[in-house]
Amino acid sequence: MLSDYELQALLLSLKISSVAVLWSLPPGIFLAWLLARGRFPGKALLDSLIHLPLVLPPVVIGYLLLVGLGRQGVLGRWLYESFGLSFSFSWRGAALAAAVVAFPLLVRAIRLSLEAVDRRLEEAAHTLGAGRLRVFATITLPLTLPGILAGTVLAFARCLGEFGATITFVSNIPGETRTLPLAMFSFIETPGAEAEAARLCVIAIIISLAALLFSEWLARLTRRRLEGTC
Amino acid sequence: MLNIRIDKRQGDLDMQLDLVLPMQGISAIFGRSGAGKTSLINMLSGLVRPDKGRIALGEDLLFDSTTGVQLRPEQRRIGYVFQDARLFPHYSVAGNLRYGCRRPDPAQFAVIVELLGIGPLLNRAPATLSGGERQRVAIGRALLSQPRLLLMDEPLASLDLPRKRELMPYLERLAAEIKLPILYVSHSLDEVLRLADHLVLLDKGRAPLHGPLQDVWGSAQMRPWFAVEERSCVLQATVVSQDAKWQMTQLSLGEDLPLWVRRMEMPTGQQVRLRIRANDISIVRTKPQHSSIRNVLAARIETLQPDDDGHLMAVQLRIGRHRLWAHITLWAATELALEPDDIVFAQIKGISLNQTDWAAHDGRP
Numbered sequence: 147m148l149s150d151y152e153l154q155a156l157l158l159s160l161k162i163s164s165v166a167v168l169w170s171l172p173p174g175i176f177l178a179w180l181l182a183r184g185r186f187p188g189k190a191l192l193d194s195l196i197h198l199p200l201v202l203p204p205v206v207i208g209y210l211l212l213v214g215l216g217r218q219g220v221l222g223r224w225l226y227e228s229f230g231l232s233f234s235f236s237w238r239g240a241a242l243a244a245a246v247v248a249f250p251l252l253v254r255a256i257r258l259s260l261e262a263v264d265r266r267l268e269e270a271a272h273t274l275g276a277g278r279l280r281v282f283a284t285i286t287l288p289l290t291l292p293g294i295l296a297g298t299v300l301a302f303a304r305c306l307g308e309f310g311a312t313i314t315f316v317s318n319i320p321g322e323t324r325t326l327p328l329a330m331f332s333f334i335e336t337p338g339a340e341a342e343a344a345r346l347c348v349i350a351i352i353i354s355l356a357a358l359l360f361s362e363w364l365a366r367l368t369r370r371r372l373e374g375t376c
Numbered sequence: 377m378l379n380i381r382i383d384k385r386q387g388d389l390d391m392q393l394d395l396v397l398p399m400q401g402i403s404a405i406f407g408r409s410g411a412g413k414t415s416l417i418n419m420l421s422g423l424v425r426p427d428k429g430r431i432a433l434g435e436d437l438l439f440d441s442t443t444g445v446q447l448r449p450e451q452r453r454i455g456y457v458f459q460d461a462r463l464f465p466h467y468s469v470a471g472n473l474r475y476g477c478r479r480p481d482p483a484q485f486a487v488i489v490e491l492l493g494i495g496p497l498l499n500r501a502p503a504t505l506s507g508g509e510r511q512r513v514a515i516g517r518a519l520l521s522q523p524r525l526l527l528m529d530e531p532l533a534s535l536d537l538p539r540k541r542e543l544m545p546y547l548e549r550l551a552a553e554i555k556l557p558i559l560y561v562s563h564s565l566d567e568v569l570r571l572a573d574h575l576v577l578l579d580k581g582r583a584p585l586h587g588p589l590q591d592v593w594g595s596a597q598m599r600p601w602f603a604v605e606e607r608s609c610v611l612q613a614t615v616v617s618q619d620a621k622w623q624m625t626q627l628s629l630g631e632d633l634p635l636w637v638r639r640m641e642m643p644t645g646q647q648v649r650l651r652i653r654a655n656d657i658s659i660v661r662t663k664p665q666h667s668s669i670r671n672v673l674a675a676r677i678e679t680l681q682p683d684d685d686g687h688l689m690a691v692q693l694r695i696g697r698h699r700l701w702a703h704i705t706l707w708a709a710t711e712l713a714l715e716p717d718d719i720v721f722a723q724i725k726g727i728s729l730n731q732t733d734w735a736a737h738d739g740r741p
Contacts, residue, residue, distance in 0.1 A: 266462055269423050272449040273456040274476030274521045284475075288466045371466065 148349075154321055155329040156349060162237055162325060163305035166245035167298055170252050174301075175287075175294065178256035200250040207246055208314025215242070216315075239316035240323045244305035252301040259293020260286070292368045299361035303354055326350050378420075378525065378557070382429035382439075384581075386415055391581035397574065399434065399525070399557045404572035404589070406562055411578040413561045414459075417527040420559070421456050422449035433525060455523030459530045461510040463502035469513050470498040476521025485520065491553060492516045492546055508539035512546060519554065526558045532567060547571055548735070565602070569593075569610065569651055570735040577601070594699050596681065596692075604688070607654045609700045612737070615646045624670075624726070631696045636670040637726040640734060649737035656725040657702035659691060661712055663721050671724040675700075677716050682706060689714075693722050 148156065180186075181193055199207055215222040216234045225231045233239035263286055271281045287294075309327040316323040318332065326346060333343035378397040385391070391412045397403050405413050418424035420431060420438075428441035433454075438447050455476075463472050473489070474480070489495050492512045502510060511531050518526060531547070532540045544567075551558070551571050562568055568575060568589070575593065576586040585597050592598055594609040602608065613627040613635060627635045627648065642648060663672060675693040682689055689709040691702045702722060714720070 264462075266458070266460075267464060269449070270456070270458060270462040271464070271475065273421055273423070273454065274517065275450050275453065275478060276475070277448075277450050285464060 151329070152346065152349065155324055155326050155346070156353070158237065158321070158323075159306055159325040159327075160353075162241045162244055163302050165238075166241040166248065166305045167252070167302050169241070170245045170249055170301060171294075171298065174249065174252040174297070175256055175290075178253045178260055181253070182257045182260040196253050197250045199247050204247060204308070204310025205314050208243060208311035211239070211243055211246065211311065211315040215239070233316070235316050235319060235323065237316075237322055240308075240312050240325065243311040243315045244308040247308050247311050248301035248304040251304055252297040255297030255300055256290060256293050259290045259296070262293075263289045292365055295364045295368065296361060299357055299364075303357050306350070306353065306357075377434065379430070379432040380416075380420070382419060382426040382431065384412075384415065384419065384424075384426045384429075386412075386424075389415065389581050391415060393581075393583050395576065395583055395586060397557075397559070397576070397586075400555075401573035402551050402558045402560050402571050403574035403576060404560045404562055404568040405576045405578055406565070406568055407578035409563060412581045413563075413578055414529055416578065417456070417529060417559060417561055420525075421454050421527055422447060422452050423456075453522070453524045455518035455521055455526040457511070457514050457518050457526065457528040457531050459534055461502075461507075461514040463505075463510055463513055463517070465502055467502075468498070469494065469500050469502065469505070472502065472513055472517050473498075473520055476517060478522055484522075488516050488519050491549060506539065507535045508542045511535065511543055515546075515550070519556070523556070526556055528558060528560045530561050530563070532562075532564070544570065565606075566732055569649070569732075570737075594692075594701065596679075599690070599701075604683070604703070605653070605655055607690070607701060607703065608651045609654070609698075610649060610651050611698050611700070613648055613650060615640070615642045615644050615648060617644060629696055629698055633673060633696045634671075635673075635724065635726065637729050637734075642736060646736055648734050650729060650734040652700060652724060652733075653728065654690065654701040654703040656728040657693075657700060658723045659693075659702055659704055659708075659712070659714070660721045660723060664723075667723065669723040669725060671726055672721050673724065675720055675722040677714055677718045677720060679716060680709065680714060693720075695722060 177196060181189065212234070213219050215225070217223065217226060217232060222233065233242050267289070268281050268285050271285045276284065307327060308325070309331065312323060312325065313328060318324055318328045324332070326349065330343055330346040330350070333339040333346065377399055380393055380395040380397070382391065382393050389410065389412050393416065405416060407413050415424060419426050422438070425446065426439060426441070429439070430437070430441070431439040437445050438452055439445060464475065467475065473485070489498070492515060494509070494512050494516055497505065497509055497513065502513070505513065515531070532543060535543065548570065560571060572589050574587070575589045576583055577592065577598065585592055585595065590610045590612065599607055611629060613629050616626045616628045616634070618625055618639065623639045624636050625638070625640045625642070627637060629635055637650070640648070673695050675695045678692040678694050678699065680689060680691055687706055689704050689706045691704060691709070691714065693700045693702055700722065
């Protein structure tokens with residue numbers, strides 16, 4: 147049904163997006179918590195910095211990543227020399243680019259959900275003898291779950307669609323960084339490959355739709371659990 | 377003993393309290409809304425920090441601004457039943473009940489579930505419970521965290537009347553069976569009368585009056601808190617006998633002082649607490665021979681207090697070890713030439729007592 151080429155691009159896209167979102171989740175939850183609950187100087191600045199990728203042109207992000215984390219970049223060279231870790235021209239770089247671009251969406255959704263958590267429930271848990279960590283793990287986090295799920299799906303979808311930052315940072319290497327959007331771009335660039343481009347377009351629509359339906363189903367499930375009808 | 381000495385400014389409210397409360401029975405904290413009732417128990421629980429002062433529970437220091445001691449709520453072992461229950465929506469009833477269990481104790485769990493009648497609810501989700509059921513689960517959850525002290529913030533206030541009636545018997549059982557000191561915040565004197573042993577009056581952030589319920593209830597400072605027709609005193613009595621023919625119950629006020637009241641369904645020997653309104657007591661100089669009033673008791677006048685509006689005289693009487701207030705007209709007081717220390721007879725209308733005026737109560741300290 148799918149050609150090897152299409153399958154390769156699809157699996158690569160799913161892998162890069164999954165890795166990007168999973169690595170984003172812990173810092174995303176932490177920063178969302180910091181923004182929702184913290185009171186510290188520079189909070190507005192941190193908030194703006196986190197949201198910056200949302201408004202910056204992706205090509206700028208790709209360029210900054212290249213300068214900072216490329217093999218010749220300041221941070222990139224240190225990472226390579228100390229840990230042998232290299233982002234440039236590898237799928238890891240694509241995942242990093244996708245993560246940076248999708249991060250604001252993730253943080254935003256989790257933060258909104260955190261702010262909606264009833265603090266009085268946390269107080270009640272404290273009076274029952276639960277320390278801060280236990281309250282976070284058993285009350286705050288479960289009640290934030292709908293937002294975390296929504297943010298995850300949103301960020302995942304954004305990762306799947308990532309193009310500008312990826313192509314700037316890690317180029318368009320088949321099997322390594324050529325995700326669905328990049329594969330489609332290559333077909334559009336190639337004369338006479340309109341049919342292949344159209345097939346990829348349909349695949350992209352199908353997985354995006356599937357992701358949205360999945361998130362809707364998860365949201366309904368958690369809502370029903372909270373309302374106690376099941 | 378619970379020692380409280382705190383200062384706290386919160387908005388318009390300037391709280392300055394210096395209280396010592398007993399660590400047994402139910403202490404009611406009574407006052408208008410905005411008097412600082414909830415602020416007080418929030419400071420005891422550790423949810424709100426006093427500006428300065430000291431709070432000690434027995435030997436245990438909870439807060440001391442001079443030495444910087446401040447235990448967090450989870451370190452205080454003080455249970456808290458909130459006005460709005462605050463059950464965790466993502467846990468079942470059983471999950472809520474077990475949340476605070478330090479050491480799971482199946483026997484205690486069973487006792488408390490039985491006491492509160494929440495056995496059939498264990499697998500339900502909080503969102504499906506009625507207000508009264510939620511409050512019962514919240515009480516059970518607090519009890520199962522094995523606290524040293526239980527705070528209850530108007531647990532009945534958010535309920536409608538049928539739910540209040542449903543929950544009240546559970547609270548009475550709780551008061552009678554659980555050996556746990558309870559601070560019960562309320563603005564309802566009916567609840568206070570039925571539950572409390574000790575009463576703290578809170579007014580604009582101060583506690584001008586506190587002590588055993590009977591003493592505080594009948595004291596002159598408490599009088600402005602009642603409407604004239606609601607002014608009353610609280611007596612502790614024992615059921616002596618039932619008269620089936622006339623549908624009456626004989627109580628004893630101690631020292632061979634009998635009191636006949638409308639029939640109450642109580643076993644002989646049961647301790648009861650009853651409220652007698654000042655308007656239901658009249659005073660005569662000589663013992664009447666043929667009166668419809670069944671209760672005529674010798675009394676000594678302690679104080680005479682003319683009311684502000686100039687037609688009422690409040691007379692404080694001493695009958696045995698009890699103090700009662702009687703309302704008579706100023707006119708009658710003048711004609712009878714009543715003076716302190718006069719010996720008179722108090723006529724008490726036993727028929728006026730209704731369901732809300734008495735409650736089984738063991739008369740704990």
